[in-house]
Amino acid sequence: MTRYILQRIGYMIITMFLIATFTFFLMKLLPGTPLSAADKLSEEQQAVVLEKYGLNDPVPVQYFNYMVNLTQGDLGISFQFDNREVTTIIMERIGPSMTLGVQAMVIGTILGMLLGLVSAIYHNGILDYGSTFIAVVGKSIPSFVFAGILQYFIGVKLGWFPVALWGTWAHTVLPTIALAIFPIAIAARFMRTEMLEVMGSDYITTARAKGVNKFGVVFKHGLRNALIPLITVLGPLAIGLMTGTLVIENIFAVPGIGEQFVKAINTNDFPIIMGTTLLIAFLFIFIILVIDLMYGVIDPRIRLAEGE
Amino acid sequence: MEKLLEVNNLHVSFDTYGGEVQAVRGVTFDLKRGETLAIVGESGSGKSVTTKALMQLIPKPPGRIKEGEILFEGRDIAKMNEKQMQKIRGKEMSMIFQDPMTSLNPTMKVGNQIMEGLIKHQKMNKSQARKRVVELLELVGIPDPENRIKQYPHQFSGGMRQRVVVAIALACNPKLLIADEPTTALDVTIQAQILELMKDIQKKTDSATIFITHDLGVVANVADRVAVMYAGKIVEVGTVDDIFYNPKHPYTWGLLGSMPSLDSEDEELYAIPGSPPDLLDPPKGDAFAARNDYAMKIDLEEEPPMFKVSDTHYAATWLLHENAPDMDPPEMVKKRMKGMANMSSSSSEGDRV
Ligand SMILES: Nc1ncnc2c1ncn2[C@@H]1O[C@H](COP(=O)(O)OP(=O)(O)OP(=O)(O)O)[C@@H](O)[C@H]1O
Ligand SMILES: [Mg+2]
Numbered sequence: 001m002t003r004y005i006l007q008r009i010g011y012m013i014i015t016m017f018l019i020a021t022f023t024f025f026l027m028k029l030l031p032g033t034p035l036s037a038a039d040k041l042s043e044e045q046q047a048v049v050l051e052k053y054g055l056n057d058p059v060p061v062q063y064f065n066y067m068v069n070l071t072q073g074d075l076g077i078s079f080q081f082d083n084r085e086v087t088t089i090i091m092e093r094i095g096p097s098m099t100l101g102v103q104a105m106v107i108g109t110i111l112g113m114l115l116g117l118v119s120a121i122y123h124n125g126i127l128d129y130g131s132t133f134i135a136v137v138g139k140s141i142p143s144f145v146f147a148g149i150l151q152y153f154i155g156v157k158l159g160w161f162p163v164a165l166w167g168t169w170a171h172t173v174l175p176t177i178a179l180a181i182f183p184i185a186i187a188a189r190f191m192r193t194e195m196l197e198v199m200g201s202d203y204i205t206t207a208r209a210k211g212v213n214k215f216g217v218v219f220k221h222g223l224r225n226a227l228i229p230l231i232t233v234l235g236p237l238a239i240g241l242m243t244g245t246l247v248i249e250n251i252f253a254v255p256g257i258g259e260q261f262v263k264a265i266n267t268n269d270f271p272i273i274m275g276t277t278l279l280i281a282f283l284f285i286f287i288i289l290v291i292d293l294m295y296g297v298i299d300p301r302i303r304l305a306e307g308e
Numbered sequence: 309m310e311k312l313l314e315v316n317n318l319h320v321s322f323d324t325y326g327g328e329v330q331a332v333r334g335v336t337f338d339l340k341r342g343e344t345l346a347i348v349g350e351s352g353s354g355k356s357v358t359t360k361a362l363m364q365l366i367p368k369p370p371g372r373i374k375e376g377e378i379l380f381e382g383r384d385i386a387k388m389n390e391k392q393m394q395k396i397r398g399k400e401m402s403m404i405f406q407d408p409m410t411s412l413n414p415t416m417k418v419g420n421q422i423m424e425g426l427i428k429h430q431k432m433n434k435s436q437a438r439k440r441v442v443e444l445l446e447l448v449g450i451p452d453p454e455n456r457i458k459q460y461p462h463q464f465s466g467g468m469r470q471r472v473v474v475a476i477a478l479a480c481n482p483k484l485l486i487a488d489e490p491t492t493a494l495d496v497t498i499q500a501q502i503l504e505l506m507k508d509i510q511k512k513t514d515s516a517t518i519f520i521t522h523d524l525g526v527v528a529n530v531a532d533r534v535a536v537m538y539a540g541k542i543v544e545v546g547t548v549d550d551i552f553y554n555p556k557h558p559y560t561w562g563l564l565g566s567m568p569s570l571d572s573e574d575e576e577l578y579a580i581p582g583s584p585p586d587l588l589d590p591p592k593g594d595a596f597a598a599r600n601d602y603a604m605k606i607d608l609e610e611e612p613p614m615f616k617v618s619d620t621h622y623a624a625t626w627l628l629h630e631n632a633p634d635m636d637p638p639e640m641v642k643k644r645m646k647g648m649a650n651m652s653s654s655s656s657e658g659d660r661v
Contacts (some may be wrong), residue, residue, distance in 0.1 A: 047624060059529070093486045201412040202365075208365055210425045211398035300415055300460040 001296075008292070012285050017067075017235020020274075024066060025272050028059055053079065068273075069145035075278070076271035080264070085247045086275040090257065094279075096166055097249065103176040108183025109234065115184065121218060123196060131188055138185030142242050147178040147251045175252040179244050183237045190233050194226040199224075200281050228299050231291055238287045242280055246256045299307075312483060312516050313339040313362070316387075318376035320354075320361050323369060327588045331357040333540035334376070336614075341483070344510065344517040346527040346548075348563060349537030352584055356521045358537070358619040359384075359486045362518075363401055364393045380484070387416035400486035402477040405494045408469035412461040418472055426477045433561025444475040447512075449505060467498035471505065476508060483515045485510075492522065503529060523563070528552065533620070536560050539585050539595040545620035555637065556615075558602045565641040578640055594626065602627060602635050 017305060050056050069076060075086035075224045115131040122128050128270055141224035151163050154174060161173040198204065207221045253259070257276055266270035313506055320332035332354045333591040338503035339345055347355045360366050362372055362385065380400065388396070392512035402425075405411040413421055419441050426437040438457065445453035448471040461469055470490065477485055489504065501599040507530055510517055526649035527534055527548065534551040536544040536559065536602050555561055565578030582599035591598065606612075606626050627635050635641070 051534045172478075202405055202407060203413040205365060205404075205475065206411045206421075206473070207413065207424075208395055208402045208403060209363060211396070211428055212424060213394050221413050221416070225413070228415075275546075298415070301462045 005269045005289075005293070008289050012282075013142075014288065015285055016282060020067065020070060020278055021063070022285065023060075023274055024044050024063055027274060028062075029113075031084040032267065042238055053077070053106050070278075078264075078269055078272050080267050080269045080272075086271045087266035088261065089272065090275055090279060093255060093257045096254050096260060097245050099172055100179060100245055100248070100254065101238075103172060104179035104244075105183060106242055107176065108180035109187045109237070111180070111301050112170050112184040113185025113191045113230070116193075117195060117218070117223070118187065118197035120190040120199060128192075131192075135185040135188040135192075138181040139189070141181075143178050143182055144251055147175070149250055150174045150178055151251075164251075166254050171254075172252055173253075174253060175248050178251075179241055179248050182240060182244065182278070185232050186233055186237055187230065191226060194220060194229050198222045223299060229300065231294050235288055235291045236295075239284055242283060264300065310337050310341055310380065310431050310593045312341045312343075314377075314379040316379070318358065318361060318378060318379045318398050319374040320357050320366060321374045322371050323590075329587050330590055331371075331540055331587055332361065333590065335537075335540070335542055337542055337545060339484070339516050339518065342510075342514045343533065344519060344531050346519045346520065346531035346534045347537055348519060348524070348527060348534060350563075350580075350584055352587075353537040354540040355537055356488055357540075358595075358655045359403070359488060359518055359520060360485075362486065363397055363403060364388065364390075365403070377395055384568075386450045392628065398425040398482070398503075401480055401486065402480070402482045404473050404485070404487040404490045406469075406489040410492065411473055412459055416460070417457065418459055418461060418464070420619045422457070422472065424464055424477055425476065426602060429440055432521070432553055440479070440651075441475075443477060445472075447478070447509065448472070448475045449501075450475075451606070467501060468503060470498075470502050474502070474505065474509070478513065481505075481513055482515055485515045485587055486520075487517060489522065490519075491526065497533070505532065523651060524552075539590060540587060541595070541624070543625070544623040545623075546623075548622035550618065554617070554621070556617055556628055557596075557625045558600045558627070559596045559625075560623070560638075561597075561637040561641045563640070565644055576640075578638075578644075594624075601638075604632065645648075 047056075054062055056063070066076065071086065075090070077083050078086055078089055112135075115134065119128045119131045127257055151174060154160050162168075162171045163174070165171060196217075199218075204217060204221055207217050212221070245256060246261060248254070249256040249258035257279070260272065261276045263269075264276065313337055315337050318332055318335040319330070320505055322329040322331060335354070335358050337345070347358070351354055357366065357371075361384075362378055362380075364373075364385065366373070373386050376386060380396070383397070384394075394541035412418070419438065419628075422441045422444060423434070423437040426432045426440055427434070430437075430440075432440065441457055442453045444457060450456055450468060450471050460506045461472070464472060474490075490506065491502050494502060503526060506517075510530075517530070519526070521527060531548050533545065533547050536551065536557065537540045538559050542554065544560045546552065546554075551560060552564070555564060559580070562578060566580055579603075580599055585595050585598070592611075593609050594600070594603070594607040594612055597603040598605065607630075612624045612626045614624050617628065618621055626632055
């Protein structure tokens with residue numbers, strides 16, 4: 001198992017290296033310089049600034065310097081935000097994003113699973129139709145539309161939670177709900193299908209034939225087996241949330257990575273764009289690793305195949 | 309021997325989009341304590357549905373017990389609710405399924421799967437149950453049980469898994485054991501082992517058994533009596549000797565002619581012409597009439613009652629009516645019956661419980 005994890009970490013490093021290289025050169029292909037927004041500067045001033053940030057060096061040299069700094073955890077200095085270190089800026093900003101992402105993920109999958117479970121247990125009953133309706137709505141309406149609806153009705157009309165900005169936990173409620181809708185819908189649909197399939201399988205009949213009650217059949221025998229395929233959608237869901245936060249943070253004016261990222265793109269702030277891309281890429285890869293490891297925890301067949 | 313089970317006029321239907329599938333249409337039989345009844349019949353004849361109904365394991369919906377009673381030690385199973393059934397399942401009666409590759413929970417340790425019933429029905433604590441599980445695994449011939457209980461089903465071979473399934477079924481010493489083609493999914497040598505095991509266990513525990521099979525060799529080997537099912541009904545029932553030496557129903561003739569036996573070297577197999585009727589809309593009269601070379605006019609109009617051949621032997625065919633002409637089974641089937649007779653007499657001596 002340890003060997004397996006080490007091997008995976010090795011692959012992660014290679015992947016990160018490739019992604020860093022790729023984004024770096026892509027960025028160089030972008031039109032414009034970070035200065036294009038500030039055209040009040042004179043030629044000389046511009047030259048001084050470009051020199052200062054090393055932007056006059058040949059591209060391979062810039063690449064080499066960037067990669068060397070990267071191995072030391074140095075993501076460079078932001079062009080726009082008072083020359084501050086990108087790492088510091090990301091660190092400041094990651095809190096709100098993480099809070100939203102993790103809350104939405106946890107609430108989304110748990111609620112979705114429960115909905116799906118209820119659907120499967122009361123198959124074709126009123127509860128099933130209800131949760132199917134929620135799932136269809138959640139899947140077909142984009143999160144930014146939900147965000148608007150939530151802001152208007154719950155934030156403005158009812159005034160239960162703050163409409164935007166950041167500060168207390170109450171501020172997280174609406175953006176979290178807006179983000180969680182999609183995972184809820186996906187997890188519910190998936191859970192329902194899997195659970196129905198599992199409940200029709202032979203070993204469930206075996207369990208019933210032993211005299212196991214309905215609760216035991218569903219939770220002791222059914223759930224775990226239905227969860228195995230559900231893990232496969234957790235990865236895409238988490239990744240979907242990460243892109244979702246980019247939009248949602250802007251709508252709710254949350255001072256997170258996403259909001260920062262969009263600003264950086266608008267101002268050609270290369271180091272911030274690079275840093276954020278690498279961070280998101282790292283999270284992607286990390287989530288995939290965690291999910292692969294989760295399989296092992298839930299499915300004994302996988303655990304043993306790798307453990308031996 | 310006292311009666312353990314009495315099934316009277318059992319009807320089971322499935323409500324599907326196409327309409328009501330009448331899978332079981334008036335099945336009547338009984339079973340004494342310790343007795344083994346084999347149920348044979350073509351695919352789709354309702355063998356599994358009948359036996360699942362005995363434990364109320366029919367998926368509801370779409371299935372339902374429409375009519376009839378299932379008297380188990382005098383209590384009517386058909387009228388029991390889920391709570392009452394949970395006390396009976398696994399304790400008073402249990403079931404062995406066809407495919408050991410799918411009938412065990414892949415994410416639960418084998419020991420825990422066997423223990424479940426013991427903890428529930430015998431009110432054992434974990435360590436008592438574990439001790440009993442080790443005993444059970446020894447009983448069903450699984451070596452190294454102390455370690456095996458900690459493993460998952462995928463670490464067992466098909467034959468070993470079926471032994472686990474047998475252990476689960478036997479855990480609480482049920483009075484009735486239902487085995488639905490327990491050896492069909494296994495290869496031939498393992499089949500024989502599992503069969504020996506089941507016979508052995510039956511001798512030790514004296515539970516009554518209903519054994520569904522397509523294999524007449526197995527019938528000869530394990531059964532006291534045989535019920536032949538066709539289109540949701542029992543068309544002939546009798547002792548093994550009655551059915552093998554003196555079959556009366558043309559369907560039984562066809563079945564005997566078409567089922568491979570253990571020593572089938574020379575014989576060609578007989579194929580019953582046509583296919584079973586549509587259970588969405590079962591035909592009037594004798595359901596077998598359309599495929600029956602011996603069908604008479606009345607077969608198309610009226611359903612034959614069970615005619616008594618002897619105290620142990622009944623068959624539902626108008627051929628047994630006093631006004632019907634005497635009919636003999638086709639030559640080919642007769643020849644096979646002779647082969648069958650050899651087979652059953654060679655294997656049944658001292659073997660049959
Ligand atoms: N869930 C269900 N829904 C609809 N029809 C069903 C269902 N289960 C069984 N049936 C029908 O009931 C009839 C009897 O099926 P059953 O499984 O009892 O046959 P069988 O005699 O056990 O056959 P086999 O030898 O293939 O196991 C079949 O026509 C089948 O289509
Ligand atoms: Mg069957």
